[in-house]
Amino acid sequence: MFLSQLNLEQREAAIASLGSESFDVLVIGGGVNGVGAALDAASRGLKVALIESQDIAAGTSSRSSKLIHGGLRYLEQYDFKLVREALHERELLVSTLCPHLVKPVGFLFPLTEKFKERTYVGAGLALYDALRGFQRALPWHKHLSQKQINEIAPSLRPDIIMGAIKYFDAQVDDARHTLSVARTAARHGAIIATRVSAESLIREGKRIVGVNAKDLVAGKSIAIKATVTVMCAGIWSDELHAKFDLTAGYHVTMSKGVHIVLPGSAIKSDAGIILKTPVSVLFIIPWGDKWIVGTTDTPYTGNRAEPFASREDVAYIVDQANRVLTPKIKVDEIIGVYAGLRPLVANNKSSATTKLSREHTVDRPAPGFVSIAGGKYTTYRIMGRDVIDLAVNELRKLTPESVTDKLPLVGADGYFALMQQVDQIALQSGLDVETITHLLNRYGSMISEILTLIENNPSLSAKLSRDLPYIKAEIYYAASHEGARTVDDVISRRTRIAFEAGNHGVELADSIGEIIAPVLGWSTKDRKASVAAYESLVNREKEALHELLSSSEGEKVSS
Ligand SMILES: Cc1cc2nc3c(=O)[nH]c(=O)nc-3n(C[C@H](O)[C@H](O)[C@H](O)COP(=O)(O)OP(=O)(O)OC[C@H]3O[C@@H](n4cnc5c(N)ncnc54)[C@H](O)[C@@H]3O)c2cc1C
Structure with missing residues (x-):
């Protein structure tokens, strides 16, 4: 058995292994698909390493709508296979793989007309519910009258909304889930190293036999030997294909997709809301005591590592939501904003090695090198399985089938029982029931590690800030067990303070720096530099928004 802990010592050992050992599989990219592939391979008994140039989930995998869903809009395109596959994954995640992280969420599909629309949407949702098969972790959809809708969602305009259909999907903290997959892969022996960038390929004739990488912390080069390299680089795929001189399929x-975050008080509804927009759909999603509203869909060619929302993006979201909301949401109510980049895959017709499905593409542009891109968060496990199925052909040895459908993530064991024992755990630990519930829904059974930190240092039981649910032990744990190495890692991905607190959480950056400094062995100078780096990132984000969120005349951007 291996440890799932990611921290300074573990990274040091990982860097040493990368340079001295030889791997069956080397994964490039620590987004959900990369960590999913690493877990798939490690749990087949293969020797696996994963390198990520930034932080785990720093790319698209921390910037999604955070829905684990079948994708209602694919039904309209008659893509039943795709919807069924995603719904199957949804049921598996909610019930078995990580019930502590993936939670059911109800959505209202508002109807503006009494009969025809209800029949059409009702038939679609019945099909949506039926396509999941016999696994039934989530309730069946339900028709609601105008009177019921007024009670459930008083914020929906009664003058145009004639009723609704309530259906269920699921939601997840994407960055936390990706981290949990990475930790599960580590527990099954995968070597995980963040801030290590793939720079070029090591070739023996036509075969790729590894990667020349750079440790971005020490500034040193590492030659990593692997029988097969698996690239899961999402929106970086084209850039890396060019860098590696590969002709991809x-x-x-x-x-770009943008979301805004609003306080709970901005919208009165007991459920999420889905709206059809002229180009796609808009989700109003409950997020703790807040709302996440999005998204947009605009072509993007800028800096991949720093996609920022613009004034126009925010105005579009506010306008679309306000078509059905009363009172209207106002720009000056917005607490946070985030942007992400969808990897949209287009097949190169000339390539014979490419297997294109509607959602994701696997490719083998050279012997010893395979890649995958596209798809959606929900189907990461299938993507990991598919790319490793292709990769194992390169190993020339018998390799077992994927077992990830039977492999709960770290923290999942005993979760349902622990949720029944909240009162006892609260009593024993001296923490309140609300905090224990919060911790169980973020760490599952790994809550014991957080409680041990508190036993050793009771001051860590204090809240980080009055308005947020996080306690100081979680911040410490982010660096001691979850591989956080900067203030940004903690604010943006281990917690979601970057969009949950006003001003991107900048006011908390100092306190966070102070908590993680001893774990990371920082001097005062290191700590200040990490805080300053976060402030500088926030300044760039604010510049892109033209100070929109601090503007008191917010409503004027909305047409
Ligand atoms: C706005 C938006 C909303 C979405 N909503 C949903 C949703 O609700 N539900 C859903 O199912 N899906 C959703 N998606 C899709 C989903 O988020 C993505 O499909 C998924 O996160 C992609 O993961 P990935 O691992 O392929 O890419 P990424 O998460 O981007 O990972 C790629 C990684 O590769 C690393 N990398 C790049 N170059 C190198 C290098 N040289 N060396 C080492 N590492 C490198 C990057 O740093 C990055 O971490 C959404 C996407 C967006 C943009």
Whole structure:
């Protein structure tokens, strides 16, 4: 058995292994698909390493709508296979793989007309519910009258909303889930190293036999030997194909999607809301005591590592939501904003090695090198399985089938029982029931590690800030067990303070720096530099928004 802990010592050992050992599989990219592939391979008994140039989930995998869903809009395109596959994954995640992280969420599909629309949407949702098969972790959809809708969602305009259909999907903290997959892969022996960038390929004739990488912390080069390299680089795929001088079977273009975050008080509804927009759909999603509203869909060609929302993006979201909301939401109510880049995959017709499905593409542009891109968060496990199925052909040895459908993530064991024992755990630990519930829904059974930190240092039981649910032990744990190495890692991905607190959480950066400094062995100078780096990132984000969120005349951007 291996440890799932990611921290300074573990990274040091990982860097040493990368340079001295030889791997069956080397994964490039620590987004959900990369960590999913690493877990798939490690749990088949293969020797696996994963390198990520930034932080786990720093790319698209921390910037999604955070829905684990079948994708209602694919039904309209008659893509039943795709919807069924995603719904199957949804049921598996909610019930078995990580019930502590993936939670059911109800959505209202508002109807503006009494009969025809209800029949059409009702038939679609019945099909949506039926396609999941016999696994039934989530309730069946339900028709609601106008009177019921007024009670459930008083914020929906009664003058145009004639009723609704309530259906269920699921939601997840994407960055936390990706981290949990990475930790599960580590527990099954995968070597995980963040801030290590793939720079070029090691070739023996036509065969790729590894990667020349750079440890971005020490500035040193590492030659990593692997029988097969698996690239899961999302929106970086084209860039890396060019850098590696590979002719790939597909191209990845980028589309930007923005979300805004509002306080709970901005919208009165007991459920999420889905709206059809002229180009796609808009989700109003409950997020703790807040709302996440999005998204947009615009072509993007800028800096991949720093996609920022613009004034126009925010105005579009506010306008679309306000078509059905009363009172209207106002720009000056917005607490946070985030942007992400969708990897959109287009097949290169000339390539014979590319297997294109509607959602994701696997490719083998050279012997010893395979890649995958596209798809959606929900189907990461299938993507990990598919790319490793292709990769194992390169190993020339018998390799077992994927077992990830039977492999709960770290923290999942005993979760349902622990949720029944909240009162006892609260009593024993001296923490309140609300905090224990919060911790169980973020760490599952790994809550014991957080409680041990508190036993050793009771001051860590204090809240980080009055308005947020996080306690100081979680911040410490982010660096001691979850591989956080900067203030940004903690604010943006281990917690979601970057969009949950006003001003991107900048006011908390100092306190966070102070908590993680001893774990990371920081001097005062290191700590200040990490805080300053976060402030500088926030300044760039604010510049892109033209100070929109601090503007008191917010409503004027909305047409
Ligand atoms: C706005 C938006 C909303 C979405 N909503 C949903 C949703 O609700 N539900 C859903 O199912 N899906 C959703 N998606 C899709 C989903 O988020 C993505 O499909 C998924 O996160 C992609 O994961 P990935 O691992 O392929 O890419 P990424 O998460 O981008 O990972 C790629 C990684 O590769 C690393 N990398 C790049 N170059 C190198 C290098 N040289 N060396 C080492 N590492 C490198 C990057 O740093 C990055 O971490 C959404 C996407 C967007 C943009």
